Amino acid sequence: MSDTLPRPDWLRVYGITGRKNAGKTGLTERLIEHFTASGLRVAAIKRAHHATRIDHEGTDSDRMRAAGAAQVVLSSPERVGVMTELRGAEPPGLETLLSQIAPCDLVLIEGFKDAPHPKIEAWRDALPQPPLAPGRNITALATKGTPPDQADGLRRFELDDTAAIADFIAAELGLSGGRKRSSMPPGVDWLPVAEAQARLRAALRPLGGAETRRIETARGRVLAEDALARRASPPRPNSAVDGYGVAHGTLDGPAKRAAGRAAAGQPFEGTLAPGEAVRILTGAILPEGVDTVILQEETRIEGDLAHFARIPRRGANTRAAGEDVPEGAIALHAGMRLRAPDIALLAALGVAEIRTRPALRVGVLSTGDEIIADPASPALPHQIWDANRPMLLGLAAAWGAVPVDLGRAEDRPEAIEAALDRGAAEADLILTSGGASTGDEDHVARLLAERGRLSSWRIAMKPGRPLALAFWPSGEGGREVPVIGLPGNPVAALVCALIFAKPAADLLEGAGWTEPRGFIVPAAFRKSKGPGRREYLRARLDDQGRAEAFGSEGSGRISGLSWADGLVELDDPAREIHPGDPVRFIPYASFGAG
Ligand code: AMP
Ligand code: MG
Numbered sequence: 001m002s003d004t005l006p007r008p009d010w011l012r013v014y015g016i017t018g019r020k021n022a023g024k025t026g027l028t029e030r031l032i033e034h035f036t037a038s039g040l041r042v043a044a045i046k047r048a049h050h051a052t053r054i055d056h057e058g059t060d061s062d063r064m065r066a067a068g069a070a071q072v073v074l075s076s077p078e079r080v081g082v083m084t085e086l087r088g089a090e091p092p093g094l095e096t097l098l099s100q101i102a103p104c105d106l107v108l109i110e111g112f113k114d115a116p117h118p119k120i121e122a123w124r125d126a127l128p129q130p131p132l133a134p135g136r137n138i139t140a141l142a143t144k145g146t147p148p149d150q151a152d153g154l155r156r157f158e159l160d161d162t163a164a165i166a167d168f169i170a171a172e173l174g175l176s177g178g179r180k181r182s183s184m185p186p187g188v189d190w191l192p193v194a195e196a197q198a199r200l201r202a203a204l205r206p207l208g209g210a211e212t213r214r215i216e217t218a219r220g221r222v223l224a225e226d227a228l229a230r231r232a233s234p235p236r237p238n239s240a241v242d243g244y245g246v247a248h249g250t251l252d253g254p255a256k257r258a259a260g261r262a263a264a265g266q267p268f269e270g271t272l273a274p275g276e277a278v279r280i281l282t283g284a285i286l287p288e289g290v291d292t293v294i295l296q297e298e299t300r301i302e303g304d305l306a307h308f309a310r311i312p313r314r315g316a317n318t319r320a321a322g323e324d325v326p327e328g329a330i331a332l333h334a335g336m337r338l339r340a341p342d343i344a345l346l347a348a349l350g351v352a353e354i355r356t357r358p359a360l361r362v363g364v365l366s367t368g369d370e371i372i373a374d375p376a377s378p379a380l381p382h383q384i385w386d387a388n389r390p391m392l393l394g395l396a397a398a399w400g401a402v403p404v405d406l407g408r409a410e411d412r413p414e415a416i417e418a419a420l421d422r423g424a425a426e427a428d429l430i431l432t433s434g435g436a437s438t439g440d441e442d443h444v445a446r447l448l449a450e451r452g453r454l455s456s457w458r459i460a461m462k463p464g465r466p467l468a469l470a471f472w473p474s475g476e477g478g479r480e481v482p483v484i485g486l487p488g489n490p491v492a493a494l495v496c497a498l499i500f501a502k503p504a505a506d507l508l509e510g511a512g513w514t515e516p517r518g519f520i521v522p523a524a525f526r527k528s529k530g531p532g533r534r535e536y537l538r539a540r541l542d543d544q545g546r547a548e549a550f551g552s553e554g555s556g557r558i559s560g561l562s563w564a565d566g567l568v569e570l571d572d573p574a575r576e577i578h579p580g581d582p583v584r585f586i587p588y589a590s591f592g593a594g
Helices: 024-037 060-066 094-098 162-173 193-203 340-348 388-398 413-426 443-451 490-509 559-563
Strands: 013-018 042-046 071-075 080-084 106-110 119-122 138-143 155-158 211-214 243-246 255-262 276-280 292-295 299-302 305-308 330-332 353-356 361-367 402-409 429-433 455-458 466-473 480-486 519-522 527-529 534-541 547-549 566-570 575-577 582-587
Touching (some): 024 042, 024 106, 024 119, 119 162, 138 162, 193 490, 243 255, 361 413, 388 402, 388 490, 402 413, 413 429, 413 480, 429 490, 443 480, 490 534, 490 559
Parallel strands (some): 013 119, 429 480
Antiparallel strands (some): 211 353, 243 276, 255 305, 455 466, 466 480, 519 582, 534 547, 534 566
16 A cells, blocks of 8 residues: 555644653643643554454444454444455555544644654653663653753653643644634534434425426426436447448458448438448448448549559447436436436437426515515615525525525514424425524524424534424425525525535435535635634635635625625634635536526
């Protein structure tokens, strides 16, 4: 295994070494605790020098390993482990181990004393003479008792003074102080975005149902069953070029020209004799007896003879029957959302009707006394026109859903309740905006808690934060309609709709949970991002393909939504971004947000 992998730019590594029983593991453990408590995400690497069992003997995964699996990925509700059986191969080097680590703020490495990263060496006793075990790049010593002064330039710490050691490591790595707080206010359990997505995904079930539909009306619908090719494509071998068809191996000098020709839609009747050539055009079925086509450009016609500059290999310039799609093959898989090119494929395969999922009906409700539903109506200075409802209705339409306008409800429980009742009767998913936090006027959250089995999450993301999921009873045979409660702020409402509601809508309709496709591009901006939350910046590509970010991150700046063409996603750990650094840009189009 190569061990010269490129290191990602977030990677910050510090080591803890020392002799056996020197207190390495204890120190590593205390440092992990310390850094984690100060809001950092910390990973650890340790190499054991004895055989270890990662999973209990006799468990399913253990049996898979025993049976010879090269790798077993074990996933439980608590943790995920990737176990690679070495079976005598060299254990992977540190770079390979590091490449397995997800983005985080700090990686602490126990052992690996010869690797070049900076390290602290632990000693269980007062400093012995001579002090150093052999090892590279040791920058500090942690010893028991008051360390004597030495003129060796090494920093010395009391082994148990975790805070001082942590500050030193943070300063060495430029970790903004080691005491850097999470960007999220303390005292609350902030849920990481990925965790909130996982909970949403686990709580929802596809609605099912299927209808037969002509392909002309199927764009944007989700296939309920695999679509099979009614006939092979192409149905018969045909010519890929304009030229002359021959039987390979029967030519000995110029060929005799056969009467007639083969063109698309006008097959050649009869069989070509050996030694003859027939005029053939692109797309024409190969006449009986023809297996090879010679390019027109390589042919010279003289009277009834065709001279060829060169005879190509057998089968040249032809397309085999079924080489694109064999008859009966699955052309498109169930669960796929159909686009115009997919419809072309279905038509080409003679498929006129398919089974699709019913279009998802997405109800959209705005809440708030200050919200004026219609931008044509006058608004007093303390009133604002409803931006979220038209935006969310537009998104629903762009996702292929049927938008259901549930209007705007005042901050009165009865008004919101009536709108949700209507939504539950007319929609399969309800998106509300506003009133999702737990302030005095936040009746949506209260109502959903009372009648809708509310789960309310405070999400470690910017913009966003409160997000609610509930199930509103519809009154029809126990049917419950999922309600996603989005924040009121339009910037947060859009980002939460794209990150949470879009994949939820896809899942409900039968397309599965979908991940937006992002692209790694150079940043055209500078930013210092704190740890502990994921951030989405309104962004667009400049003419050199670099992502520029909207000047203000203030979530009140609605103009930035429209200025942008997508979002830059910055993962949870802290990060310093300089122009040219790679960032993940996700175009609006990847969220189906046209
Ligand atoms: P809320 O979550 O109800 O406290 O709303 C948060 C902020 O978003 C407030 O400033 C609201 O005025 C604003 N807001 C809520 N709903 C909308 C909407 N539909 N259109 C525009 N702004 C809204
Ligand atoms: Mg409100």
